Amino acid sequence: MIIILIFVTGGVRSGKSSFSEKLAVQTAPDSDHLHLIATSENNDKEMADRIRHHRELRQYSGVEWQTWEQPRALNELANRFNSDDVILLDCLTTWLSNQLFDPGLDETEWKREAFQKDVYTDILDSIKAIEENGSMLIIVSNELFFDPPANHHGVTVYLRLLGLLHQQLVSICDQAFLIENGCPVKMKG
Amino acid sequence: MHFVTGGAYNGKRKWVTGHYGLANRSDSLWLSAYPPLKADILSYRKVATLDTLAETEGFQPITVIEGLERFIQQLLAQEKNDDLCRERWRSVFHMWRRWEIENNQRRIVIIGTDVGKGVVPVERSLRRFRDYVGWCYQDITDFSKRVDVIWYGVANTLKMEGK
Numbered sequence: 001m002i003i004i005l006i007f008v009t010g011g012v013r014s015g016k017s018s019f020s021e022k023l024a025v026q027t028a029p030d031s032d033h034l035h036l037i038a039t040s041e042n043n044d045k046e047m048a049d050r051i052r053h054h055r056e057l058r059q060y061s062g063v064e065w066q067t068w069e070q071p072r073a074l075n076e077l078a079n080r081f082n083s084d085d086v087i088l089l090d091c092l093t094t095w096l097s098n099q100l101f102d103p104g105l106d107e108t109e110w111k112r113e114a115f116q117k118d119v120y121t122d123i124l125d126s127i128k129a130i131e132e133n134g135s136m137l138i139i140v141s142n143e144l145f146f147d148p149p150a151n152h153h154g155v156t157v158y159l160r161l162l163g164l165l166h167q168q169l170v171s172i173c174d175q176a177f178l179i180e181n182g183c184p185v186k187m188k189g
Numbered sequence: 190m191h192f193v194t195g196g197a198y199n200g201k202r203k204w205v206t207g208h209y210g211l212a213n214r215s216d217s218l219w220l221s222a223y224p225p226l227k228a229d230i231l232s233y234r235k236v237a238t239l240d241t242l243a244e245t246e247g248f249q250p251i252t253v254i255e256g257l258e259r260f261i262q263q264l265l266a267q268e269k270n271d272d273l274c275r276e277r278w279r280s281v282f283h284m285w286r287r288w289e290i291e292n293n294q295r296r297i298v299i300i301g302t303d304v305g306k307g308v309v310p311v312e313r314s315l316r317r318f319r320d321y322v323g324w325c326y327q328d329i330t331d332f333s334k335r336v337d338v339i340w341y342g343v344a345n346t347l348k349m350e351g352k
Binding site for chain 2: 143146166171
């Protein structure tokens with residue numbers, strides 16, 4: 001069976017990224033075909049530190065990644081990949097928040113249902129486009145659904161969209177993993 | 190009784206609808222603690238209050254009770270005595286089970302969102318809410334013949350009596 005799309009999720013600091021990176025390194029024929037799409041936007045010190053932390057971890061692994069820093073509009077990257085490429089997308093949660101709460105748009109845009117639908121469709125279409133061009137796409141996301149209901153409308157809209165994306169990704173992916181304390185639990189495939 | 194749980198927005202409602210083939214059967218009743226969403230295809234969903242949960246004479250062979258966490262929160266707001274809250278839920282669960290055993294074609298499906306794995310809430314009432322939801326879910330798991338956790342549409346069966 002050819003494995004093309006892999007969905008990985010877990011709590012914060014559960015080892016999702018390390019697991020996904022290892023999987024990508026094992027699969028790629030060589031580092032020329034190892035790509036990372038980093039969706040975090042580097043706009044404050046904490047995020048800069050987190051990005052540096054992930055960069056250092058990747059350096060220790062001794063592998064050179066082709067890194068694409070792309071906070072939104074990931075479809076623009078799709079034609080950069082070819083059929084030997086293994087692509088790691090880290091992560092869906094920041095990508096969704098960058099698209100939904102885009103500072104370049106009107107600040108109430110996220111409240112519009114048609115816009116929410118567009119964001120959902122756009123993300124799924126971009127994933128399909130990247131998946132079609134590469135040999136394997138690993139998508140990392142986060143478990144965020146276990147708090148009492150949020151009082152903030154923005155949080156509710158965000159969680160609902162993220163939950164719908166996760167459901168759709170689990171239904172179309174070849175394998176899905178939930179990472180608990182560094183241990184992968186295979187949920188599908 | 191069949192208890193269906195899992196995190197928010199994980200597809201619990203969709204799973205129940207599919208598992209019981211509710212779109213194609215007319216002998217079901219769906220009582221929800223939440224108002225229907227605009228995009229909702231389930232026109233038979235009814236917004237219910239705490240009191241209607243005890244009115245088993247109006248139940249259908251398949252009765253779904255959605256939003257147990259919300260119903261628990263509503264009772265907590267009314268009932269300040271902590272011990273009584275849990276007892277009252279246990280007696281409701283008893284009543285549901287009695288109704289179910291009267292006829293083996295009957296099934297009550299309860300959907301409850303897991304709200305116990307996040308950050309400890311700052312607000313006292315929310316902490317109390319989380320505690321009670323946890324206790325009630327343990328109780329209803331005891332009462333239920335089957336328990337499933339739904340993870341983005343994938344069911345993991347925690348308990349299945351008779352198998």
